[in-house]
Amino acid sequence: MVTAATRVASRFSLQLTFVLFLCVVVVTLFAALLTAPQRDEIGEFYLGNRTLSPLRNGLAMSGDYLSAATLLGSTGLVALTGYDGLLYLAGTTVAWMAVLLVIAEPLHNAGRFTLGDTLALRLTRLRRPVRLAVVLCTLVVTTLYLVAQLIGGVALLTQFTGEPNQATRTLCVVVIGTIVVVYAALGGMPGATFIQVVKAVMLVAGVAVTAVIVLARFHWNVAALLSAAERNSGLGQRFLEPGLRYGRGTTSKLDFFSLELAIVLGLAALPHVVMRLLAPRTNRVLRTSAVWAMGLVGFVCLAAGVVGLGATAVLGRETIVRIDPKGDAAVLLLAQSLGGGVLTAAISCLAFVTLLAVAAGLTLAAATSLAHDLYGEVVRRGRATQTEELGVARMSAAVIGVLAMLLALLPWEISTASLAFLAFAIAASALLPALVYGLFWRLFTAWGALLSLYGGLICSVLLVVFSPVVSSRPTSVYPHADFAWFPLQNPGIVSIPAGFLLGWLGSVLSGRQEDGSYEDFEVRTLIGAGRNGEP
Template identity: 45%
Template sequence: MIMITAQPEQVGSPLLNFAVFGGFVAVTLFLVYRVSSRNASTADYYAAGSAFTGRKNGVAITGDYLSAASFLGIAGAIAVHGYDGFLYSIGFLVAWLVALLLVAEAVRNTGRFTMGDVLAYRMRQRPVRAAAATSTLVISFFYMVAQMAGAGGLIALLLNVHGKGGQAVVICVVGLIMIFYVLVGGMKGTTWVQIIKAALLVMCVVLMTVFLLGKFGFSVTSLLDEAAAHNKNGQRVLEPGAQYGKSATSQLDFISLSLALILGAAGLPHVLMRFYTVPNARQARRSVVWAIGCMGVFYLATLVIGYGASALVGSDRILASTGKENSAAPLLAFEIGGTLLLGIVAAVAFATIVAVVAGLTLTASASFAHDVFNNIFRDGKAEPATEVRVARMTAVVIGVLAMVGGILANGQNVAFLVALAFAFAASANLSTLLYSLFWKRFNTRGTLWGMYGGLASCLLLVSFSPVVSGAPTSIFSGSDFHLFPLTNPGIVSIPVSFLAGYLGTVLSREKADPARQKEMAVRALTGIGSGH
């Protein structure tokens, strides 16, 4: 078996990959420039004037949500671990039912630009907005570092850039493109980038799926048998337990990860912010329905692509390549479509990273400018043009920090950062959002205890978990100071957040404002007075 690191030229033409990716960047940069004519007001810059339909916003949500971890990571997990890898797809997809049934409509009706608008509606503004901004910045930063570091890892396989210096340069290029999208295009430009990226991604995986099924006579049985024959786990890849069934701890770890994935999506700040780009609650619901449809097609396709990679490439070759599991989809593309298809997959992978990071950057900068600068420092009286200018400056700072973080994390185990972002979102944001929307007695202290309790417990548990030390895949693999046995803290930190929010409320003498509570309930249910 030829290792990809020994024969890097066998995974395609770096020149063609650069050309296809460059074409995508050129087209999207032109589009962002064309749609950026009206970005003077905060409504235009943060929410694109709430002018997108539910269908367009649903496709954009798909583009925002399907990160490099979804496209490359899940296909690789299925190729190597089979059934257990597909459980990631189920978790990511089922998560949208929580958003659809509990969050989407109420958030659209209650807030204006950020999650802090919802949480601070009937609470004391300053402390709650500060907590919401802290949570948003922490989650966005972890998510962004994972994406930027993922860019460095992809470069090694797709563009044949193997030195740390070369990968650092590409991370900086991706970061600069993303900053341009956000500075010039705002939410409108970023949304169109995400729509194009989602369409390319879904089209790419569907075509690969049809080709693979055709290669095996449209017989799923033949595909699965061939996948098992070329996988180191044999028939076990067709059954539960190849990855998470080895011990009681690994089974508990999977439950914890599932909780974080399913509950985290409804608390991701960059996903919540997308609901403000539609004109009303009905379109917000339509957005989620369209997103579920697009993602359902995508995740079903990854099942075929994952097993197809196992059948045609083989798990040994995948694990021996530069990108390990992440290389499954590119290697399969090269196997079935040669250099051209690999170039297209490379472009889609890069588009995925750039679009997701742009959405995260916009969300983080909006949270700082709107929640911290305007509502804390200026008591909500800042001029719209000044607030937009602060948001743009913040985007540059965040973009540079993400580039530095991505370069530092490049080559390390960064997969946990995405799961950690979901765990943070589920722990800090979901409990406080649900309490704010549906519990009359919930107050400021409960909000602060819930958010900071979730953030702190999540960070503490991860710091002393096998993710950081005590395992061959740890960040500090040579040390062992882990005390918590699970790699994902969700099973502990999510209940801690709900409990902290409850205790903070019932132990506080602060009384909720009944008038504001009733007004929020009416707005959440009807949209009357939402001001969009």
């Protein structure tokens, strides 16, 4: 049997990938330590240097969102499914528009460090239970997404070495996890911002160069590229028409809609994205940063589409499927074909750095929630000193990193995509309803927040447990069992409305309004008066 290792990467490209990765890690670790907070101030650790330019903020925002799944999974999806893969990329781009138009500015004006701060300011009753619920949802979302990144590192290693043994797998997870913990625990937001900016620049440059090489091969004729992709797909016109993957039946169409709904709405409530939206000092910088981020994400997705079509046009769909049925190796195979070992090594190094950067942001968000919301506000009731809270944050980063490493090493057969999509679904079903209601609905109460947070979380998890992700299919975690009474792999189409409904129901049935004035809070969301103690 031909393995991915014999086709995707030569020994030279493997060695060059290791050298490039080591150089990037050493440079970014050194820079993260240099830019780390020099004072025991939680504001600097949580939000970093708030005087960054809109371009650097935009690069960091796009870096937080664009993961290795965009580089490997999305291009592979386009290479295997054509039109349906391009439609998926379009949903990834649209997600930032929802953030920019609806959430960004009100959240920035009303927030401080975390989503828990925003809800505590809005809801004057039951603040501690609400913060505790936010912490739980935040930890579940960030841990799932973080585990997906670590498992993705092993999957990427597989493209070079074949299926790794347990010792190699453990070493890969521990090395990546340890580097991530150092980024988050020592560098804080300044260190995480630096690696995100570096990663975003590398990602934009990497996909742009690859897309340019693909287009140059077809003489800058997009029609010729599409014709070659259609011809080499082995599927004819169906490759460029909807329905190849997501249109086989009503269930498949609903599953795709559910997935896109979770991606578009979940982005606005991902904890590390929320922290990034709170970092700019002024609304003007925030708006320009979000526009930069939206443009960069759109450009990367467009280039990823060109690369995916190029992989099919140059290599042929059957070749990609034979080496990697999921298509994750498509961009590496294309790089090997177009640029040899050098381009393969560059793309591979880029994928590893992308994993590190996203994982660092997730670890920092989880540590911030534990230290600030749980320890500082729930346990210590706001009486913790900044030095004390900062120490807890750094310790929490280590704990989260170790937990994610242990979960990533469990012998469960679940795809990284399923974990990431579940994280998006929970964010959209639990955190987003509480955030939207808290910002825009004057009748929202603490009971509504608790019901939406816990209800959205439980609903999302239960639907996935009783879905084909866990049982009834050859690709399921338990393929020989069958308790999948929920037919969709993505729960968002049910769990997101359920989260909003529970938030409304809890507020209506609680029978009382909050003690604070919504009018004062509304003014704050509009003009930002008193944010972070500023006039």
